[in-house]
Amino acid sequence: MNLVLLLMAFCVGVAFSVQAAVNSQLAMAIGANSVGAALVSFLCGTVVLAAVATARGGVGEAVSAAFSQPFWKLCGGFLGASFVFGTVFLAPRIGMLNLVVLVIAGQLLMSMAIDNFGLVSMAVRKVSGLRMLGALVMVGGVALTLFGDRISAALSR
Structure with missing residues (x-):
């Protein structure tokens, strides 16, 4: 690229x-x-x-x-x-951070589906397992961004 x-x-x-x-x-x-x-x-x-x-x-x-x-x-x-x-x-x-991480998560997951299945007449670009793992890590990051403070508070009790 x-x-x-x-x-x-x-x-x-x-x-x-x-x-x-x-x-x-x-x-x-x-x-x-x-x-x-x-x-x-x-x-x-x-x-x-x-x-x-x-x-x-x-x-x-x-x-x-x-x-x-x-x-x-x-x-x-x-x-x-x-x-x-x-x-x-x-x-x-x-808030901007919550908005952006959720938008990115939505874009990431939809983009993977569009590429993998060739939706809306786009070229098929199969998503590898490694790229799926990367997306999973990113979705985990989104969850930490959204709920990290609550998770931290719950763990410190």
Whole structure:
């Protein structure tokens, strides 16, 4: 794998945490309106994407071709909106750390299923036992992150 691509993926993770925190603060600033903050976030993102897509060219052809696709291929926007709303809503309620570790656990497990079974028309990339063990270790880390203080308190009694 290309080191630059791996670094880019890491930066996406960093951006996710910052985005969730920023959007959560936006929600509080506009009257604790999670839906409104998610909408503003998406509008800002839409403006930036429209500018980049226009500068790159081919927007009309892409949009035209999109309307001939099966409905399920257009659900990414709904999923993205749900993701942004979920982070805005949950971050102040469960904390950034809990939010992020649960999101990562969900992404990890779903990504393994998508790769292993070729779901949503993705290429099949069988998940090895060693990678499953790595995922199990990570899920254990999630459990420690979420419940470590309780476990420690229970053990010290």
